[in-house]
Amino acid sequence: MPNSITGGCLCGKIRYTVSQPLQNIIACHCTHCQKASGGGASHNVVAPTAAVTFTAGQPKLYADTAQSGNILKRYFCADCGSPIYAQREKLPEVMVLKAGTLDDSADMKVIMNIWTKSARPWMHIDPATECHPENRPAKS
Template sequence: MHTVKPLAGSCLCGQIHYELAAPPLLTAICHFAHCQKQSGSAFSVNLVVQRSDLAVSGDLASYTDRGESGTVIYRRFCAACGSPIMTEPSDKPEIAYLKAGTLDDKGGIDPKVQIWCSSAQPWWSSQFEIPAFDRNLSQ
């Protein structure tokens, strides 16, 4: 019988570690302006996960942000090195958006959707043939 190894990751300095006990619900590329600023890049790649499947060790610092709708979102990161680890929306506490760049093994990353394409950098040209939405999936 083949055993599936849980996904694991950490921050840059190693003070934060996590394991994901189940596969992500979805992997998404987000072009939202706040995600660009937080990631320091043109977009953020996020694993949408059940929060109950995610075990985190180490003390996460937090920044309270607001989405375009006004919904509070908590951006969790390592206080020592600043690595973004996840985002937790206050209106969906059962979900977390885990930052794919913090995974130990990024080989299985397979984005299925792009969101907030209306905020994408003008030079961005998707190499993926995946659904793209101007805003969130529900908008």
Template sequence: MSGLLGNRPIPLIQKSLAEAFSAGGCGERSLPNHRGRENMAKKYTAQCACGAIKFEFDAEPTFVADCYCKDCQKASGGAMATFFGVPEADFTLLSGSPKSFHYTAESGNGLDRNFCPDCGSRLFSSNLIGFPGLVFVMIGSLDRPEGIEPKLEMFTKRRLGWTKALDIPQFPAMPS
């Protein structure tokens, strides 16, 4: 699989972007487009809490979900995580070198959670076996998240008792 970060693990992303792009190619892995080759800013911009890692994309977010699975609870430190899918080809890493953690979800599918090694902000998930060609962006990383709302809630069987269901489709596990 080629694309954003290739297949797991992603040792290349731990190199500097300058090194990765000066090599002219990334072997089996390729990083997203890098600003500088394009002068126009994309529609959506995002960054970690300290600003070291920045990325952007144009596509309207799809598959906007509140997920209550144990993985998302542990990874977010909260009752659930809100994320959305964007096409990998549209995702552009502008600065920084995210660190990744490979995880095998309850479904048995693997994914790489990418976060800032400096401030710890969880930013996006890549190499999603169950969703090839997509990057799942954490809504809290967006500079302007207004107007992006969940379209569904999943793994509601793991919802904490004090959280209330939104008036959107509910799925006790991963929607099929």
């Protein structure tokens, strides 16, 4: 496994590195992620903001009002449109990277599916994973 994980957008103007290992992917089937990704779901990898460094470019911000009512800041490449990461306005210490922007994610796997109640009927969801009809329950 490489020491640092790298990723970037389709056109290559935005590049980033993550200084710690990442393993778990959470697939979000909410309707906002479907629109924002152009796919059936977004595949998200949670990383501490402090571990992520942008080595090229700066993503553009779209401030989305999530179904929960909270502001979810969605960052994407202004040139090619690739979604790069999302961040809850109330949780700036965490970044939710889009797994498809990682250069190599061979060691990772989907461990959880959320917002399955709005999943597209043609999306396969592994029943062996942890599934939630809406957001994952908050840990208190």
